[in-house]
Amino acid sequence: MDRFDRNIKFFGIDGQRLLSASVVAIVGCGGLGQHVIQQLAYLGVKKLIVIDDEELSETNKNRYVLAWHSDPVSGLRKVDLVKRTVAMIDPGIEIAVVHASVRSAEALNALKQADTIFSCLDDDGPRFILNEFALAYSKALFDLASDTENKGALIYGGRIAYIGDDEPGCLVCMDLLDTVAVSQFLTNENARRDRNELYGVNVNELDVAGPSVVSLNGVIASHAVMEFMLQATGIRKAKRKLEYRGNMGIVAVKHEIHASDCHFCNVVRGSGDNADMTRHVKGE
Numbered sequence: 539m540d541r542f543d544r545n546i547k548f549f550g551i552d553g554q555r556l557l558s559a560s561v562v563a564i565v566g567c568g569g570l571g572q573h574v575i576q577q578l579a580y581l582g583v584k585k586l587i588v589i590d591d592e593e594l595s596e597t598n599k600n601r602y603v604l605a606w607h608s609d610p611v612s613g614l615r616k617v618d619l620v621k622r623t624v625a626m627i628d629p630g631i632e633i634a635v636v637h638a639s640v641r642s643a644e645a646l647n648a649l650k651q652a653d654t655i656f657s658c659l660d661d662d663g664p665r666f667i668l669n670e671f672a673l674a675y676s677k678a679l680f681d682l683a684s685d686t687e688n689k690g691a692l693i694y695g696g697r698i699a700y701i702g703d704d705e706p707g708c709l710v711c712m713d714l715l716d717t718v719a720v721s722q723f724l725t726n727e728n729a730r731r732d733r734n735e736l737y738g739v740n741v742n743e744l745d746v747a748g749p750s751v752v753s754l755n756g757v758i759a760s761h762a763v764m765e766f767m768l769q770a771t772g773i774r775k776a777k778r779k780l781e782y783r784g785n786m787g788i789v790a791v792k793h794e795i796h797a798s799d800c801h802f803c804n805v806v807r808g809s810g811d812n813a814d815m816t817r818h819v820k821g822e
């Protein structure tokens with residue numbers, strides 16, 4: 539326990555044991571997820587499940603702390619970079635990697651083993667699925683989003699939302715998801731093609747990569763891991779929502795109002811396999 543001596547001075551030996559016994563899944567090993575995984579490994583979480591279907595690209599290297607200068611940018615899976623890093627921090631950590639999207643049976647099965655899920659995604663479609671999954675199987679969910687836009691003026695910040703069994707409300711009824719983006723994501727391939735033809739444009743091609751910097755990802759990820767750590771060790775409950783407004787240099791605690799007639803909170807919550815998450819699996 540020497541290696542965790544300074545941790546234990548913060549949250550006690552019981553806190554360290556609670557962290558060590560946690561099983562944490564991270565969905566999305568991109569800009570946000572990589573920081574989360576690194577910090578969880580240092581905190582002493584001993585069981586990690588990582589889910590990501592991407593490979594490293596050259597434009598990731600401005601912010602991908604798990605990648606080295608010498609890493610090739612073709613054919614290198616992000617889950618393998620995660621595995622390498624975690625093994626270097628602590629080879630005693632058990633890590634399961636799933637190189638697939640959240641819309642796969644493999645990912646959904648792996649998530650059932652977790653007690654906490656970090657959603658570190660770029661899009662609201664897979665966020666929607668994780669929200670439903672977390673409610674159905676009573677998992678704690680930390681949903682992270684960084685947001686940088688340059689529409690004349692540069693706006694930058696992000697948020698961390700916490701969804702748990704201990705309070706009502708979810709990403710849907712707190713209106714934290716873009717419903718158009720979600721329905722687009724959930725539409726099957728044929729319907730998407732039809733719609734693209736209707737509008738005469740490939741909607742996916744409109745999705746141009748925006749600005750992204752390592753320090754902004756680090757701020758959002760650190761706040762999320764902090765909330766998890768405080769809650770997991772019993773220091774205090776995680777905040778429902780934290781909002782980082784980079785332009786103003788502040789972090790605000792937000793009290794989101796949720797709709798009381800939410801299908802996900804009222805019907806899906808606690809329903810387990812009856813939620814039939816496999817309907818989201820691609821091709822089914």
Ligand SMILES: [Zn+2]
Pocket residue numbers: 707708709710711712796800801802803804
């Ligand atoms: Zn809800």
